Amino acid sequence: MVFRLLRPDSNSVWNIQEIANRFPRYKSIIDGNKTARYLIARTISADFKNSFSDQQLEELLSTLSGEFKQILTLNQKEIDSRKIQKPNYIDLVETLAFHYLEKCIFCERKCGINRIEEETGFCFLTGDSYVASSFLHMGEESVLVPSGTIFFQGCNFGCVFCQNYDISQTWKGKREISDIAKSVDKKQLASIADNLADKGALNINYVGGDPIPNIHTILGSLNFQTANICQLWNSNFYLTSKSLSLLIDLMDFWLPDFKYGNNECAEKYSGIKHYYDIITRNLKIIHDEGSGEIIVRHLVMPNHVECCSKPILEYISKETPNCVVNIMAQYRPMYHSSNYPEINRTPTMQEMHEVKNYADMLGILWKPVS
Numbered sequence: 564m565v566f567r568l569l570r571p572d573s574n575s576v577w578n579i580q581e582i583a584n585r586f587p588r589y590k591s592i593i594d595g596n597k598t599a600r601y602l603i604a605r606t607i608s609a610d611f612k613n614s615f616s617d618q619q620l621e622e623l624l625s626t627l628s629g630e631f632k633q634i635l636t637l638n639q640k641e642i643d644s645r646k647i648q649k650p651n652y653i654d655l656v657e658t659l660a661f662h663y664l665e666k667c668i669f670c671e672r673k674c675g676i677n678r679i680e681e682e683t684g685f686c687f688l689t690g691d692s693y694v695a696s697s698f699l700h701m702g703e704e705s706v707l708v709p710s711g712t713i714f715f716q717g718c719n720f721g722c723v724f725c726q727n728y729d730i731s732q733t734w735k736g737k738r739e740i741s742d743i744a745k746s747v748d749k750k751q752l753a754s755i756a757d758n759l760a761d762k763g764a765l766n767i768n769y770v771g772g773d774p775i776p777n778i779h780t781i782l783g784s785l786n787f788q789t790a791n792i793c794q795l796w797n798s799n800f801y802l803t804s805k806s807l808s809l810l811i812d813l814m815d816f817w818l819p820d821f822k823y824g825n826n827e828c829a830e831k832y833s834g835i836k837h838y839y840d841i842i843t844r845n846l847k848i849i850h851d852e853g854s855g856e857i858i859v860r861h862l863v864m865p866n867h868v869e870c871c872s873k874p875i876l877e878y879i880s881k882e883t884p885n886c887v888v889n890i891m892a893q894y895r896p897m898y899h900s901s902n903y904p905e906i907n908r909t910p911t912m913q914e915m916h917e918v919k920n921y922a923d924m925l926g927i928l929w930k931p932v933s
């Protein structure tokens with residue numbers, strides 16, 4: 564296949580035993596030997612009414628999440644024999660997502676506005692979701708290629724060095740979003756995902772901007788997608804615990820950014836509070852309670868090896884050791900970087916070596932995906 568010619572490492576990477584050991588379920592789904600989580604969730608009945616309170620829905624979700632984890636332990640023949648239910652687990656999380664959208668608490672900015680009523684918060688998005696582009700991405704980490712990538716317009720961060728500022732920031736309040744991205748409902752999003760699966764994608768990769776403001780649409784699409792394909796959350800991970808509880812059972816693979824090793828650098832460059840506390844909280848949850856199949860993306864920033872790169876690697880080696888880390892050298896001074904002289908350059912070779920050597924010293928697996 565052309566994919567294998569363009570990225571031969573996407574095949575050979577699976578010969579590395581440590582990679583096969585870290586991502587066993589993901590690989591089994593790719594090989595057609597296991598069922599993607601979202602398809603299993605569709606076989607779990609959810610007995611609820613739209614009039615239920617948040618608390619009632621959340622309690623039911625907690626019960627069904629326990630049921631989901633039990634089903635995951637069944638053998639494949641037993642899972643294959645299960646029938647789709649209506650309403651099901653996906654309907655429940657979609658309904659809860661719409662409750663959260665009415666007072667938006669999708670991310671930790673907690674703007675509290677009613678996006679269904681067209682109010683907008685920091686991300687500038689109403690209840691509508693917009694796809695800027697979707698395609699088979701050949702440049703992602705070796706185990707993910709070809710990745711069925713869906714770029715959503717809009718972001719809940721305000722990074723001064725944003726590399727995708729055209730879809731995340733600069734349109735806000737200046738341009739009609741419908742001029743630059745396509746509005747999609749849950750059925751249209753499912754159709755995009757199915758199309759990518761048909762073309763040979765190994766996963767459906769939700770990214771942006773950031774997918775967090777679009778949780779409701781993404782969850783809704785899971786009752787309409789048809790392929791047995793891995794669902795992948797590629798995000799800044801600044802989502803609330805409530806939002807994460809909607810996704811935790813459904814994502815087969817996680818691709819969290821982990822940029823800053825402390826709260827102060829995050830506030831200075833991305834305009835967000837309590838970054839380190841929130842990201843470590845969420846990372847621990849997906850590691851311990853989710854699929855646990857994770858590649859952390861760490862973008863090495865100039866002059867931030869001591870304050871950011873090293874504390875991040877230390878945290879991962881101690882608290883979430885199953886994570887594989889992509890140590891990224893792609894930082895480029897863009898957008899408003901020139902206002903911050905200390906980050907207005909690419910990282911040096913010496914800085915990259917220092918971070919990689921530190922990862923080796925801590926026993927972190929990074930080379931096959933970096």
Ligand code: SF4
Pocket residue numbers: 667668669670671672673674675683684685686687688718719775776
């Ligand atoms: S998703 Fe957007 S509106 Fe909702 S809390 Fe985050 S920034 Fe605010």
